[in-house]
Amino acid sequence: MTKVAIIGYGVVGSGLIELIDKNREKHSKNEIVITSILVRNKDKYIDSSHREVITTSVEEFFSAESDVVIEVMGGLHPAYDYVKNALLLKKHVVTANKDLIATFGHELFQLAKENNVSLKFEAAVAGGIPIIKPLTESLYGNGINSIQAILNGTTNFILTKMNSESLSYEEALKEAQDLGFAEANPESDVMGYDSARKLAILSSLAFDKKFQWNDISIEGITDIDENDFKYANKLNCKIKLVAESFKCKSGIYTSVKPILVDEQSILAKIDNEVNAVILNGDEIGELLFVGKGAGKLPTGSAVYSDLNDIINNRFTDVDSFNKEEANVIKFASKTCNCILRIKTSNIDEAINKCRENFNNIKIIDKSISGEVAIFIECTSEAYVEKFIENLKNEDNYEDAKKLIVA
Amino acid sequence: MTKVAIIGYGVVGSGLIELIDKNREKHSKNEIVITSILVRNKDKYIDSSHREVITTSVEEFFSAESDVVIEVMGGLHPAYDYVKNALLLKKHVVTANKDLIATFGHELFQLAKENNVSLKFEAAVAGGIPIIKPLTESLYGNGINSIQAILNGTTNFILTKMNSESLSYEEALKEAQDLGFAEANPESDVMGYDSARKLAILSSLAFDKKFQWNDISIEGITDIDENDFKYANKLNCKIKLVAESFKCKSGIYTSVKPILVDEQSILAKIDNEVNAVILNGDEIGELLFVGKGAGKLPTGSAVYSDLNDIINNRFTDVDSFNKEEANVIKFASKTCNCILRIKTSNIDEAINKCRENFNNIKIIDKSISGEVAIFIECTSEAYVEKFIENLKNEDNYEDAKKLIVA
Incomplete structure (x- = not known):
């Protein structure tokens, strides 16, 4: 039996719980028991079949028995304190929180190591695309030279709409908000911060160095207008918010910015809320992953896969966040x-x-x-x-x- | 210390050994020692730094101490006997051999289970693309509805050349052979058997059933001529050898055949020796993996990742090959x-x-x-x-x- 306590019961949390419930039969030998779910407002969950373990009390939550704590509430605070507390209590932690890993990764992985538990974060980057596991396990020992990615579904949705329906930035943002693809305060997405945090995490794993996400040269999409698309079309290009990092002689170039990509290229085919990651390595050459970057079930599936790794005692040392800091370069040496x-x-x-x-x-x-x-x-x-x-x-x-x- | 014995020192074997040697520093806490390498002709390896452990004697090979046996010789026989022997000797096995897994998977996984060891095969499908691990670990508990893939680099290279340079099948095959992308006897590739074996493996994992690869409806590319490309071009299509399986009401449709794909589609962009796998699932939606499907280092890297899983005690139960047999359908119910x-x-x-x-x-x-x-x-x-x-x-x-x- 594996006892699981979950912080947050929003979009990702409910996707995760759906997957746990759906697969109960598969886990007959090692049942997953949800012992506590920490929420802000209990009233929203009176119809949940898990309502008996739902609590608003942090104290009660941490006093419930658990082997694994899953953090799917998002945001830096209080998530940081909760995760830290769970690690100190020697519980394995699964998080979907890119802000947390990008900002406090070095500290949290150190804490996990000291307490001999695992901190897993597949859902933190590119939602339903398996990318953390391929990078840390499948490509272990490979020399990665570059990452080129579309890591933010909101901005990709907005840029797709601006291109295909000739909408203004404001109109496309409004549509994204109406459809639930953008938050009421879209700053973190449209300014490129979300992409930069995810890029920092991927870069850290790929180049085995510590990256500060705010060292990255970041440009959002708020200044992109209809005329940019007009010029892009003249060059047979689409505009994508590309997160990119690659090795240079003096360090590692990292940037998030809108880029014109040839309309025949793979990145140009990545539309709407879809994410894509292209890795280029010494051994594997070019490797491309494409899939849904967000959403209840894609992200829930990524969290669930981390939980299954822990249940099956599959652990991976992640020490890249505690390595020497990368020399982040703002301008690439290449033309x-x-x-x-x-x-x-x-x-x-x-x-x-x-x-x-x-x-x-x-x-x-x-x-x-x-x-x-x-x-x-x-x-x-x-x-x-x-x-x-x-x-x-x-x-x-x-x-x-x-x-x-x- | 992990003792590794390797069967075969060809393309994949030398890629694997290169990766082991390159990463010695990373394994300082748990050194990988190659204790024996079984080859057919010892003379070819007089310059190898591992020549002292190279043997042509099967008896000597199996008497060398080892924790893991890696089979990278290919072909059904004698690979089958060697792998069986290794499992009976309670050694973990890593294989790159799709013929072996597709044909004797049910027997070998049963044997591995009985002997409490692991049989790993990431390199058996799509070379350098991590696909077995995503399917068995990252997507565990997901409902997969369909697989659509380009799994054979040789045929994809030939079709790419026929299309882009208006070569005949014979001319393109000759070029593939000259460049080492096709074997002297290309039957298994061009007749679609290789793709079918890989599709059987993926389908087994995706649908959690046993698949006989020769139940699959298979059509190769040997009958594709210049006029097929002429007509394809008129429809703005490219021709690809597509391996496909999907759930139908009465069973699972599986087929390998040349298909016309829209030139704007992702599959049409997969050129030369590159492989691609598109999975469609209840939870994750569409997930695409693209990368090199063969070659010394891409395939070597996949074998190396399996070895690292074993070294790090990361084990995954694979029992799909021992489940009930799939009802394989030759004609899909859809139009x-x-x-x-x-x-x-x-x-x-x-x-x-x-x-x-x-x-x-x-x-x-x-x-x-x-x-x-x-x-x-x-x-x-x-x-x-x-x-x-x-x-x-x-x-x-x-x-x-x-x-x-x-």
């Missing part, structure tokens, strides 16, 4: 292509400035009054950033921005 | 679209026959003398087969064949 959008009263001068500063430029569009869009090939991202900064300081230039083209 | 190619002296009559027998037909091409290609929508595969059989019995009809359009 890139980009679109430069310049808002100015003097378009000819702007074009000339580009000609002077870059070797290969191509004017994409001058049809919007007071704006020119220029394709720049084979340049350095740092140099483009500097160029934009300088432009913005000049009188004639209202605004300028770049979009990387993969 | 399908297809191209019908009819070689006849009387094309008009052939078209009329099609009109009489099928509701929605469209003539794709009549430009080849003595042949007509007709697109048939929403029909039953069994009915088309019967129609073809009847046509072939008539005097005016030289030949007829169908190609399913996804």
Whole structure:
């Protein structure tokens, strides 16, 4: 018998409990017993078949017997204290909480080790896609060179709608909120923070180093407008919020930003709330995982798989979060292509400035009054950033921005 | 210390040994010692740093101390006897051998269970793609409804070349052989047997039943010609050898056959020696895995991951091969679209026959003398087969064949 105590009974929690209940027969030899469920408001669960173990008291929750504590409440606090407490009580912990792992991973894994228990987090990245287990177990000993991923379903849904239905950012966000794909306060998703936290976790495992998620160069999708899509279409591209990290000579480049990807590429085919992770390794070459990045049952399934690992005594040492800190690089040493959008009263001068500063430029569009869009090939991202900064300081230039083209 | 004895030192064996040697530092607490390597011809390995443990004597091999026996020689015999012997000697076994698992899985897993050891086979399906572990561990308790996959790199390479370079089947096969992607005797690959064996293994795990691989409806690529690609192109499709199984009311449909897939679909993007597996489940929805299906290091990496599971005491019960036999269905109950190619002296009559027998037909091409290609929508595969059989019995009809359009 395995005694399980669950913190949170929301979307993921109810998916997990559904899977536990559905598979009772499979566990006949080693029954899973839910001994306590900690919630904020007990009234919501009067119809649950588990209502007798539901509690709002933290004290009561931790006094219930349990072998495994599952944290599916989300957010940093009080989840951090609860998980810490569970580890100190020598209970195995399963969490779906990327914020927690990305922010306190080093501390929590250390604590798990000291208390000789396991801390598992398959659901923290890419929901229903098995990615933590492949990285830590299947690809153990492989040299990973790069990660390229779409890790946030909300922004991918918004970008898909903006592209396919020519919606504005605000309209697409509203639709995502109405359908439950975006939260009332979408900041963490649309600003790219959620992707960055997940990227930090994957990078840590892939490169066996500690990553601070806020060291990552992050750009969200809030500034993407209809004209970006217009220019993207001219280049036969789609816009995706790409989370990327790869080895450079001096460190590891990590970034989350909207990128133009060729419409024939695999990433361009990843639409709506779907997630994708592409790993490139010395031994395995390119490996791609695609699936639902969120939702009750996909994420519940990932949590359930962690629980089953613990029940079956399958443990994996995760010490990457306690290794030396990665040297996170903001600008890659390799060259890139980009679109430069310049808002100015003097378009000819702007074009000339580009000609002077870059070797290969191509004017994409001058049809919007007071704006020119220029394709720049084979340049350095740092140099483009500097160029934009300088432009913005000049009188004639209202605004300028770049979009990387993969 | 973990003592490992390896049967075979070919492509996969050398990849595995490279990974073991590369990661010695990571295993400092639990050193991997290769105690014996069984080969056919010792002379080939005089430069190997492991030459002192290389033997051609089966007796000597099995008398060497070992905790794990790794079988990477391939083929049914004598691999079957060696693996059986290892299990009887209570050694954990890792194998990369799909023929072995697909043919003797039920017997070998039973033997492993009786001897309280583990039999692992991640490398047996889709080479470097982690798929056995996701299916047996990450998706445990999930209801899988369907598998759709490209599981054979050789045929996918040949079909890619035929499509992109307008080569004949023979020319593309020759190129695959020259590049080492196809064996001198390519039968098992091009006839679809290799895909069928891998599909049987995946289906067994996904549907928790025993599958006989030769119950699967199998069609290879040897009859695919340039005109098939011509017609496929007219429908904006590519031709892929698709291994597929899905739940029907009366059983499980399983088939390996060349299928026309829309050129915008993910499967159409899987080119050359790459493999892909799409799982569709009640909880996770659609999950896609793409990666190298063969090769020294991708396959070596899969074997190495199994070895690491054993070293870390991570065991998974696999009993699907010993469950009741699946009711394998040859024709799905759902409708399908297809191209019908009819070689006849009387094309008009052939078209009329099609009109009489099928509701929605469209003539794709009549430009080849003595042949007509007709697109048939929403029909039953069994009915088309019967129609073809009847046509072939008539005097005016030289030949007829169908190609399913996804």
